[in-house]
Amino acid sequence: MTEPLELLQRPRRLRRTAGLRRLVRETRLTADRLVLPVFVHDGAEDEPIDALPGQVRHGLDGLVAKAGEALALGVPGVALFPKVDAGLKSRGAEEAWNDNGLIPRAVARLKRELPELVVITDVALDPYNADGHDGLVTDAGEVDNDATVAALCKQAVCQARAGADVVAPSDMMDGRVAALREALDDAGFTGVAIGSYAVKYASAFYGPFRAALDSAPVASPAQAGRVIPGDKRTYQMDPANAREALREVELDLDDGADWVMVKPAGPYLDVIHRVAEISDRPVAAYHVSGEYAMLKAAAAAGALDERAAVLEQLTGIARAGADVIFTYYALDAARWLAEGAS
Ligand code: PBG
Secondary structure (H helix, E strand, C coil): CCCCCCCCCCEEEHHHCCHHHHHHHHHHHCCCHEEEEEEEECCCCCCCCCCCCCCCEEEEHHHHHHHHHHHHHHCCCCEEEEEEHHHEEEEHHHHCCCCCCHHHHHHHHHHHCCCCEEEEEEEHHHHHECCCCCCCEECCCCCCHHHHHHHHHHHHHHHHHHHHEEEEEEEEEECCCHHHHHHHHHHCCCCCEEEEEEEECCCCHHHHHHHHCCCCCCCCCCCCCCCCCCCCCCCCCCCCCCCHHHHHHHHHHHHHCEEEEEEEEEEHHHHHHHHHHCCCCEEEEEEEEHHHHHHHHHHHHCCCCCCHHCCCCCCCHHHHHEEEEEECCCCHHHHHHHHHCC
16 A cells, blocks of 8 residues: 655545535525526517527516526526517617516516516617617717717616616616616616626627627618628727726726626636625626527537536636626526535
8 A cells, every 4th residue: 555645734635525525615606696687579479599599588478487487496586688679679779768668568567476576677779779789879880978878867767667676787888877876866766776787898709699689780881871880899898808897897886886797707707806806896797698508509519518517607607706697597507506416
C-alpha cells in the first residue's frame, strides 16, 4: 500500500458522501428564485414555437393553466411577452398602450384567477413596432431616445392599470427608469415595482425569441426613403464591455429601479458577479432563448444530459450572484429540484 501523504488539508473529505456535499453546498438553487417567461398570442389555442422546442405561444386559457402549474411547482412569477398581429403594428407602436390589448387582458385574467402570482410585463416597443425596434425610429433611421421614453411611460402605466406587479423595461433607452417611476407614481401606482433590464447586451442569443414574436428589427430599406437599423447596437450594450455595465446599474439604482437585471446570463457571469457586488437591490439574470435553444439542441443530439446540464448552468448563474433567474427551463428545473436532483 502507498504510504499516506502527510497532508494537513484534504478538501475531498467533505465531498465523500451525498449528505456531506449537501451540507456544505454554497449555492442552493430553488424554485423560489425562478421566473418563467411566457409568450402569448391572440388565439384560442396554444401554438408551438419551432425555434424554442417545448415552448408555445399561449392563448389566455393555456396561459392561466401554465401559470397555475408554475405556482404549484413553487415558481413565484411569470414574465409576459406578446406576439402582436402584424395588422396592429405601427411606426408609433400605439398598440403598446391599448387598454384592451393582448397584454392588459392577459395580466387582468392572471391576476383575477391567480392573485398570488407575480406578473411581470415587458416595457419595450418591439412587439408593437412596425420597424421591429424597442424604440421609435425617425425618418433618418435613428432610434429616438426621448420620444421612446414618453411612449414607454404610457405603456407601463397601461400595464400597471391592468394589474402588473412589476414592469420591466428591456428597451435600454437612457433615463427611462426615472421617467417610468414618475409616470407610475403620478398615476397612483406607487406600489408597482420597476425591474430594470439595466444591462442588456446586443446579443446573438435573442434569435429564437425574435422568431417566436416575429419581432426582429426590419432591415433597411423596408420602406421607400427610410433607413431602418438592422440591429440594436445603438442602444443595447457592446458584449465586450463590463465597466459600462456598472455605470448602467448605478444610473438605474439612482433612478429608483427595484431590481437590476443582466441579460443574457451564461456568457456574462463576470458581469452578474460585478453587479451583485455593487447593488443594494436584488440582481436578476435572464437565461435567454438562445441559451435555452442550445441546451435543447445538444440534449436532442444526445450530447448532453439535459437535466444535469440545465441545473449546472442555472446553479452557475445563481453562484455568480443572481438572486432571480428568468429561464424557459423554470418549470423543468422546479420539477427536477422537487425530485431531489443532487
Ligand atoms: C425585447 C426583448 C428581447 C428579449 C426580451 N425582450 C429581444 C431583443 O432585445 O431583441 C429576449 C429574450 C430572449 O431571447 O429570451 N424588448
